[in-house]
Amino acid sequence: MSRNDETRRQGIDGLVEALMQYIDEANPAEIEELASRGGERTAVVSAARAAVARARSEVAQRRRERVRERMRSASFKPTPDVSQLSLAELKAILAEHVANDDASRTMAARHEKGEMDEAELRSVVADILRLRQNQDE
Amino acid sequence: MNTGSGAASAAHHDQDDVDDAVGAWSDDDYLRLTARAVAAALGTDLSPEDVLNEAASLLLSGKRPWKVGVPFEAHVTMVMKQIGSNRRRAMVSRPTKELEVFDNDPDAYRGPGIDDMVGSRLRVERLEKGLSQLFDDDPVGWVIFEARLVEQMSVEDACDLAGIPRKDYETALKRVTRKLAKAVGSGALR
Numbered sequence: 001m002s003r004n005d006e007t008r009r010q011g012i013d014g015l016v017e018a019l020m021q022y023i024d025e026a027n028p029a030e031i032e033e034l035a036s037r038g039g040e041r042t043a044v045v046s047a048a049r050a051a052v053a054r055a056r057s058e059v060a061q062r063r064r065e066r067v068r069e070r071m072r073s074a075s076f077k078p079t080p081d082v083s084q085l086s087l088a089e090l091k092a093i094l095a096e097h098v099a100n101d102d103a104s105r106t107m108a109a110r111h112e113k114g115e116m117d118e119a120e121l122r123s124v125v126a127d128i129l130r131l132r133q134n135q136d137e
Numbered sequence: 138m139n140t141g142s143g144a145a146s147a148a149h150h151d152q153d154d155v156d157d158a159v160g161a162w163s164d165d166d167y168l169r170l171t172a173r174a175v176a177a178a179l180g181t182d183l184s185p186e187d188v189l190n191e192a193a194s195l196l197l198s199g200k201r202p203w204k205v206g207v208p209f210e211a212h213v214t215m216v217m218k219q220i221g222s223n224r225r226r227a228m229v230s231r232p233t234k235e236l237e238v239f240d241n242d243p244d245a246y247r248g249p250g251i252d253d254m255v256g257s258r259l260r261v262e263r264l265e266k267g268l269s270q271l272f273d274d275d276p277v278g279w280v281i282f283e284a285r286l287v288e289q290m291s292v293e294d295a296c297d298l299a300g301i302p303r304k305d306y307e308t309a310l311k312r313v314t315r316k317l318a319k320a321v322g323s324g325a326l327r
Contacts, residue, residue, distance in 0.1 A: 008261055008265060009222070009225050009226055010287055010288075011265065011268070011283075011287050012179060012180045012225055012261070012264060012265075013218075013222055013225075013287075014282070014283075014286040014287030014288075015176075015179060015264075015268065015282075015286070015287075015317060015326075016176050016177055016179055016218060016221060016222070017218075017286060018282070018286045018313070018314050018317055019175075019176035019179075019314070019317060019318060019321060020173060020176055020214055020218065021314060022314040022315070022317070022318045023169065023172050023173055023176070023318075026172075026318070028165070028168075030318065031168055031169050031172050032168060033318075033319075033322040034172040034175055034176075034318050034321060034322040035168045035169070035171040035172040035175060035185075036322075037175065037321075037322055037323070037324055038322075038323070038324065041168065044167075044168060044171050045164045045167045045168060045171075047171075047186050048167040048168075048170060048171045048174075048185075048186065048189055049167060050186070051186040051187075051189040051190040051193065052159065052162070052167075052189060052190070052193040054190055055189075055190045055191075055192075055193035055194040055197060056159075056193065056197055058194060059194055059197045059198045062198070
């Protein structure tokens with residue numbers, strides 16, 4: 001930006017600042033005169049409301065698109081929070097895992113014999129879920 | 138207008154506060170915000186509604202976090218000023234370089250948007266010309282505008298330059314800002 005351009009920009013920024021200060025102290029009639037520029041108050045308010053409503057809708061739309069994009073993405077696989085799973089759910093996950101993995105039979109046997117407490121069961125299930133997620137990726 | 142008392146953290150309000158504050162705007166708030174958007178849009182190709190739309194979009198998407206302790210309207214005003222200022226910077230700087238190429242060799246530039254570039258430059262020049270005409274019969278006002286509002290000189294220095302006593306400054310400043318607002322409100326400055 002040339003020195004001349006920068007001076008021009010500063011000049012207009014100064015004008016904008018002066019008007020903002022004027023608006024801070026202006027009475028309602030003065031505000032309306034500036035906002036409406038010869039138009040109707042109701043039309044100005046409707047146009048402003050519409051501009052903000054459009055922004056709200058555009059932001060919501062962009063958020064929905066981002067969520068959809070993440071859902072489509074191969075890297076996005078929601079993993080259940082192990083601490084929130086019930087004992088029955090933990091057992092079901094372990095049983096399903098063992099059925100598909102011969103190497104886990106010892107683990108299943110330990111669980112059946114009651115040698116695995118709930119904390120260990122949660123830890124094992126957390127490992128299973130992590131393993132599943134890695135396989136999916 | 139909601140001033141935002143529900144702080145989410147030590148630094149910024151959470152997004153729900155922003156949504157609530159925007160949702161609480163009354164007709165009078167919309168009118169005042171439009172007046173501010175008219176000011177922010179000066180010298181750009183944006184309409185006041187464009188500025189308001191862009192500001193709302195930045196606020197509602199969380200891209201311009203609202204600091205705790207700052208009144209919401211002051212925050213919105215700052216966002217609108219940034220939108221206008223950035224637009225003017227982009228408009229004035231980008232066209233210059235390409236217009237120079239165009240001027241030196243008319244065949245050198247054949248890309249789209251040359252009319253917009255010329256339009257941007259003309260818009261800024263028209264605003265500058267309008268400003269100077271506005272103060273044709275008010276040299277003191279012109280000096281106050283340039284010295285105090287543009288160059289941010291001290292009140293004492295601005296009065297010294299304008300040749301007025303310090304006690305007359307507030308009256309002169311009010312006259313200047315009212316004159317500017319009337320010119321913008323009537324469409325003489327845009």
